[in-house]
Amino acid sequence: MTGHAAGGAGDTVASVGEFGLIRAVTANRTQPSTTLLGPGDDAAVVAAPDGRVVVSTDVLVHGVHFRLDWSTPEQVGHKAVAVNLADIAAMGAVPTSVVVGIACPPDQKTAVITELMDGVAAEAGRARVGLVGGDMVRSEQLVISVTALGDLGGRPPVTRSGARPGDIVAVCGRLGWAAAGLAVLGRGFRSPVGVVNAQRFPEPPYAAGPAAALAGATSMIDVSDGLLADLGHLAEESGVGIDVHTDRLDVGRKLTDVGTALGADPLHWVLTGGEDHALAATFPSFTDLPEGWLRIGTVLLPDTGLTVDGKPYEHESGWEHWR
Amino acid sequence: MTGHAAGGAGDTVASVGEFGLIRAVTANRTQPSTTLLGPGDDAAVVAAPDGRVVVSTDVLVHGVHFRLDWSTPEQVGHKAVAVNLADIAAMGAVPTSVVVGIACPPDQKTAVITELMDGVAAEAGRARVGLVGGDMVRSEQLVISVTALGDLGGRPPVTRSGARPGDIVAVCGRLGWAAAGLAVLGRGFRSPVGVVNAQRFPEPPYAAGPAAALAGATSMIDVSDGLLADLGHLAEESGVGIDVHTDRLDVGRKLTDVGTALGADPLHWVLTGGEDHALAATFPSFTDLPEGWLRIGTVLLPDTGLTVDGKPYEHESGWEHWR
Numbered sequence: 221m222t223g224h225a226a227g228g229a230g231d232t233v234a235s236v237g238e239f240g241l242i243r244a245v246t247a248n249r250t251q252p253s254t255t256l257l258g259p260g261d262d263a264a265v266v267a268a269p270d271g272r273v274v275v276s277t278d279v280l281v282h283g284v285h286f287r288l289d290w291s292t293p294e295q296v297g298h299k300a301v302a303v304n305l306a307d308i309a310a311m312g313a314v315p316t317s318v319v320v321g322i323a324c325p326p327d328q329k330t331a332v333i334t335e336l337m338d339g340v341a342a343e344a345g346r347a348r349v350g351l352v353g354g355d356m357v358r359s360e361q362l363v364i365s366v367t368a369l370g371d372l373g374g375r376p377p378v379t380r381s382g383a384r385p386g387d388i389v390a391v392c393g394r395l396g397w398a399a400a401g402l403a404v405l406g407r408g409f410r411s412p413v414g415v416v417n418a419q420r421f422p423e424p425p426y427a428a429g430p431a432a433a434l435a436g437a438t439s440m441i442d443v444s445d446g447l448l449a450d451l452g453h454l455a456e457e458s459g460v461g462i463d464v465h466t467d468r469l470d471v472g473r474k475l476t477d478v479g480t481a482l483g484a485d486p487l488h489w490v491l492t493g494g495e496d497h498a499l500a501a502t503f504p505s506f507t508d509l510p511e512g513w514l515r516i517g518t519v520l521l522p523d524t525g526l527t528v529d530g531k532p533y534e535h536e537s538g539w540e541h542w543r
Numbered sequence: 544m545t546g547h548a549a550g551g552a553g554d555t556v557a558s559v560g561e562f563g564l565i566r567a568v569t570a571n572r573t574q575p576s577t578t579l580l581g582p583g584d585d586a587a588v589v590a591a592p593d594g595r596v597v598v599s600t601d602v603l604v605h606g607v608h609f610r611l612d613w614s615t616p617e618q619v620g621h622k623a624v625a626v627n628l629a630d631i632a633a634m635g636a637v638p639t640s641v642v643v644g645i646a647c648p649p650d651q652k653t654a655v656i657t658e659l660m661d662g663v664a665a666e667a668g669r670a671r672v673g674l675v676g677g678d679m680v681r682s683e684q685l686v687i688s689v690t691a692l693g694d695l696g697g698r699p700p701v702t703r704s705g706a707r708p709g710d711i712v713a714v715c716g717r718l719g720w721a722a723a724g725l726a727v728l729g730r731g732f733r734s735p736v737g738v739v740n741a742q743r744f745p746e747p748p749y750a751a752g753p754a755a756a757l758a759g760a761t762s763m764i765d766v767s768d769g770l771l772a773d774l775g776h777l778a779e780e781s782g783v784g785i786d787v788h789t790d791r792l793d794v795g796r797k798l799t800d801v802g803t804a805l806g807a808d809p810l811h812w813v814l815t816g817g818e819d820h821a822l823a824a825t826f827p828s829f830t831d832l833p834e835g836w837l838r839i840g841t842v843l844l845p846d847t848g849l850t851v852d853g854k855p856y857e858h859e860s861g862w863e864h865w866r
Contacts, residue, residue, distance in 0.1 A: 256595055260780075261702050262633040262765050263599035263693070268591035272579055275675065276586035277690055279644035281682040310585040321602035321688045352598065355688075359604040365644045365678075365688035367600055370586070379584050442585050457583075 233333060233356075234326035241330060241356055245337035254316045254371075255350030264352035266317045266369055274370040274377065276307035282362035290405050293332045295420040296364070297339025303444065304368035305347050306424035306497040310442035312378035312433025313370035315426060317350040320366050323359035336364070347426055375433050383439040383458035383502040389517035390509055391500045392428040394418060395447055395469070396486060399493025400478045407482065414474055424497035431510040432501045440501035446492040448533055451500060451517075452526050458502075461524030464491070464517040488535060491528065556656060556679075557649035564653060564679055568660035577639045577694075578673030587675035589640045589692055597693040597700065599630035605685035613728050616655045618743040619687070620662025626767065627691035628670050629747035629820040633765035635701040635756025636693035638749060640673040643689050646682035659687070670749055698756050706762040706781035706825040712840035713832055714823045715751040717741060718770055718792070719809060722816025723801045730805065737797055747820035754833040755824045763824035769815040771856055774823060774840075775849050781825075784847030787814070787840040811858060814851065 233241055246259040257265035266273075278300070280286060286296045301318055308315040320340055324333060333356075344351045349368070383389075401419030410416060424442070432440055439458055443450045448464070455462045471486050479486035502519050509515060525532065556564055569582040580588035589596075601623070603609060609619045624641055631638040643663055647656060656679075667674045672691070706712075724742030733739060747765070755763055762781055766773045771787070778785045794809050802809035825842050832838060848855065 257700055257702065261700075261704075262630040262763075263597045263636070263691075263700075265634070265695070265700050266596050266598060268594055268596040271591055271594060273589050273591040273596045273692065274586045275589060275640070275642055275690070275692060277642040277644050277676060277678050277688070279646050279678045279680045279686070279688060281646050281680055284681050307585040311588070313586070317598070319598055319600040319690055321600050323602050323604050323686055353600060355600050355602045357602045357604055358607050359686060360684045361682055363602070363646055363682060363686050363688075365600070365602060365686075365690075367598070367642055367644075367688075367690035368586075369596065369598060369692075372588070377580055377584075377586075377588050379580065381584075440585075 231330040232326065233324060233328045233330055236330050241333060244334055249341050249351055251350045252348050255352050258350065259353045266350065266352055268371060270372045270374055272372055274308050274311050274313040274372060275367065276304055277365065277367040278304050280364045291420040293335035294339035294342065297336040298343040298421055300364045300366045301340050301343040302422045302424055303497055304366045305349065305426055306442040308368050308370035309424060309426045309429030310440050310499055311370065312375055312429050312437065312440060313372045314430050315347055315349045315368055315370045317352045317369045318344055318366055319352055320354040320364065322354065323357045323363040325360060326358055328362065373430065378433050378437050378440040380439055380441050380454050380457035383454060383460050383519045385460055385519050385521050386505050387438055387502040387519035388505055388507060388515050389451065389462055389500065389502055389519060390513045390515045391498050392513045393425045393498030394496045395443065395498050396475050396489030396493045398422060398495035399489040400475050400486065403482055403484060404478060412474065412478060415478055418496065422495060422497045425499060425512060428499050428510065428512050432499065432513065435503060435510045436507055437501040437503050440499060443496060443498045443500050444494055446494045447500065448491050448526060454500065455526050459522050461520035461522055461526065462517055463520055463524065463527045463530060466529055468514065468516045470514065491533065492535065554653040555649065556647060556651045556653055559653050564656060567657055572664050572674055574673045575671050578675050581673065582676045589673065589675055591694060593695045593697055595695055597631050597634050597636040597695060598690065599627055600688065600690040601627050602686060602688045614743040616658035617662035617665065620659040621666040621744055623687045623689045624663050624666040625745045625747055626820055627689045628672065628749055629765040631691050631693035632747060632749045632752030633763050633822055634693065635698055635752050635760065635763060636695045637753055638670055638672045638691055638693045640675045640692045641667055641689055642675055643677040643687065645677065646680045646686040648683060649681055651685065696753065701756050701760045701763040703762055703764050703777045703780035706777060706783050706842045708783055708842050708844050709828050710761055710825040710842035711828055711830060711838050712785055712823065712825055712842060713836045713838045714821050715836045716748045716821030717819045718766065718821050719798050719812035719816045721745060721818035722812040723798050723809065726805055726807060727801060735797065735801060738801055741819065745818060745820045748822060748835060751822050751833065751835055755822065755836065758826060758833045759830055760824040760826055763822060766819060766821045766823050767817055769817045770823065771814050771849060777823065778849050782845050784843035784845055784849065785840055786843055786847065786850045786853060789852055791837065791839045793837065814856065815858065
């Protein structure tokens with residue numbers, strides 16, 4: 221972090237003040253052409269060429285969704301944006317912009333917030349979306365709220381409710397890596413770095429969402445709670461059953477190695493691990509799947525429910541925030 | 544609050560769970576025609592007929608921006624939406640939708656959250672905007688983040704930077720009422736109810752924003768930090784001076800009475816009190832001001848700075864969240 225007006229490394233957000241900090245984190249950010257009016261006014265103005273705008277919001281809380289002793293502030297900022305943009309992609313839309321609200325203790329080091337916003341800006345840049353506004357306020361616990369906007373480019377949104385019996389179930393992106401990383405971190409380890417970074421730093425395949433929509437996807441969801449949990453949502457909303465074929469799932473050597481080291485079943489991470497932000501979708505059976513999409517199951521009649529290799533899966537399949 | 548699936552009065556958010564609570568607060572909400580796809584999917588879809596979308600976000604923290612011993616949960620939900628929609632109106636746009644993120648302790652009573660969301664929905668309904676999505680997560684302190692979207696209807700946005708020397712300065716909406724209410728509450732009183740409710744329950748004049756834009760407003764701002772503080776932002780962004788004429792300000796008998804009772808100067812509340820969410824704007828000098836707008840000052844050359852009756856105002860003029 222260089223060149224910020226916010227001052228020295230020992231500064232706290234209280235000493236720099238709200239307006240100083242907002243100036244520090246919004247200075248010198250480049251904006252894509254969709255940002256018609258950027259940060260600094262009462263509100264921003266973003267292009268919505270489709271005449272509709274897709275919108276999604278997520279709240280991330282320190283100690284619940286991230287830990288600053290496990291992740292750098294930049295990784296946290298990256299993740300806060302990535303989880304939101306994945307929701308936009310899961311509608312088949314192209315993300316255009318994000319706004320970021322931060323609540324943090326007055327004695328929070330300014331450098332933590334500016335680095336966090338560097339992560340936000342870096343991920344926004346990687347996805348070519350504008351960081352168009354935000355808010356900074358005082359609280360006891362660091363909380364980050366991100367709202368993302370996107371454009372459908374004339375296509376209908378791909379909802380959770382369009383899957384039909386006979387459709388292909390497919391995924392794009394990693395599954396189980398973040399859960400393996402969490403298991404590693406929870407045991408006090410910092411490696412293997414591949415799975416640990418997957419937990420700190422999800423890389424949702426944004427472009428795969430609009431590509432799936434173009435290919436005729438009948439339903440789609442962001443895998444945030446775990447593959448089975450999210451396919452469960454999709455099956456419920458569509459009024460169908462879904463069978464997952466485990467021989468189609470890409471467990472891979474990295475997860476197998478970590479599973480062996482920790483005495484855990486890597487397939488369980490793939491089926492139930494959240495926070496990878498892969499995309500899962502259904503397509504008509506004759507579809508040539510777009511690049512990166514892998515067929516992993518079949519849509520069935522509703523009375524079959526959600527099954528794995530034809531049988532109910534007998535472990536906990538997801539999580540809820542307060543339970 | 545009746546008819547929610549969330550269950551009995553003693554339920555906590557932990558016992559009802561994230562998905563149960565989301566179902567409870569989104570059930571049976573009517574949506575305006577701008578809501579093309581409402582809550583329940585990865586993201587919502589909102590009409591943006593202008594081809595641009597206006598977006599603003601605010602974060603409200605318990606103990607900082609509201610207190611549940613001073614306000615009902617419904618009033619808090621109302622306020623969280625109102626402060627955001629005021630930002631949209633201050634661009635000259637018509638609000639179309641809001642998304643709401645809530646972080647709260649697991650032992651929070653479900654009824655508090657459902658009542659808070661009733662307040663959110665009531666204010667959204669009053670402003671004819673859709674409550675199109677949200678997030679609910681666990682935290683130590685109740686935090687509400689709201690992001691609002693709006694439509695410019697083909698007009699250019701009214702920014703903070705367009706004021707020109709010779710312009711009229713005008714306001715629409717109450718000033719000083721919320722500050723008077725805060726002073727009353729801070730002394731342990733609960734009345735007069737007019738000013739106390741102004742603190743709990745701001746009523747920004749949403750329609751006055753687009754009306755000002757249509758009338759040719761050269762700059763506009765939401766008065767959230769206090770009249771002088773926000774006119775200071777406007778003067779700085781526009782590179783002009785501003786003189787406020789106190790004989791034009793509507794102090795009114797209610798504020799005078801409260802000032803007398805508390806030994807405070809009501810004019811100081813009008814000049815510096817935040818949280819009323821009136822709108823302040825500048826107009827070319829020949830403008831017939833739209834209904835509800837009151838001329839209160841003049842735009843001057845930049846070297847005069849911000850003055851009150853031609854002199855610098857010698858009290859603290861606003862506040863920052865961490866200072």
